[in-house]
Amino acid sequence: DVKVTQSSRYLVKRTGEKVFLECVQDMDHENMFWYRQDPGLGLRLIYFSYDVKMKEKGDIPEGYSVSREKKERFSLILESASTNQTSMYLCASTRSRGLAGELFFGEGSRLTVL
Amino acid sequence: TQLLEQSPQFLSIQEGENLTVYCNSSSVFSSLQWYRQEPGEGPVLLVTVVTGGEVKKLKRLTFQFGDARKDSSLHITAAQPGDTGLYLCAGDAGGGNKLTFGTGTQLKVEL
Numbered sequence: 001d002v003k004v005t006q007s008s009r010y011l012v013k014r015t016g017e018k019v020f021l022e023c024v025q026d027m028d029h030e031n032m033f034w035y036r037q038d039p040g041l042g043l044r045l046i047y048f049s050y051d052v053k054m055k056e057k058g059d060i061p062e063g064y065s066v067s068r069e070k071k072e073r074f075s076l077i078l079e080s081a082s083t084n085q086t087s088m089y090l091c092a093s094t095r096s097r098g099l100a101g102e103l104f105f106g107e108g109s110r111l112t113v114l
Numbered sequence: 115t116q117l118l119e120q121s122p123q124f125l126s127i128q129e130g131e132n133l134t135v136y137c138n139s140s141s142v143f144s145s146l147q148w149y150r151q152e153p154g155e156g157p158v159l160l161v162t163v164v165t166g167g168e169v170k171k172l173k174r175l176t177f178q179f180g181d182a183r184k185d186s187s188l189h190i191t192a193a194q195p196g197d198t199g200l201y202l203c204a205g206d207a208g209g210g211n212k213l214t215f216g217t218g219t220q221l222k223v224e225l
Contacts, residue, residue, distance in 0.1 A: 004156070009122075035215070040123060042202060043157075043215035058212070090156055102147075103213065105156025 004107035006091050018083045019078040021109050023091030030095060032074035033103070034058075034066060037050075037088040049074055054108050117141075118205055118216035126222045127193055134187045135219045137203035144208045146179055146186045151200040193223045
């Protein structure tokens, strides 16, 4: 069974803390994505990666960075967490780079910044 | 950034009723996907439509891609409590898997 695993389901952090969200996929997919999900706004793309050590900004990259040192792992970093980054974060992966293929999502990481 | 507006945002219906969810944009998409997300889970793909005017059926769910490939609809016949969830459309503008997601429709089907 294909699987995308996010390291933490729930996190509570304080303003200014550095936050790491980890995502691992076991499907040998080239492409990985980080989205944030807020009510009424759907999913918004933060960063994505088509290959190891490669990253591209999505629609809302401000305040975030990412790391992809291995093909199966894509990390989202909040250098200095702020309250407006309280949200649900979803990691996803897909194989194809041409016509959009199926995105496989993790279960999400709900981050609260106090 | 292309925008995908979904309507309605919330829908609460009784078991057995029919419903339609709309996904609209001013942009053209090369393909459009529909996902369903249940509480505590990530979204799961239901269908992908790629041709203008295309209709696909998945049991009681019927998906249609607009002729101009700017909009789509999801129709559910005889809704059941198991259909409860957040429905998301997502369009591919041809940028290679960089999908734009819609605003979402939260559906609740009650007994």
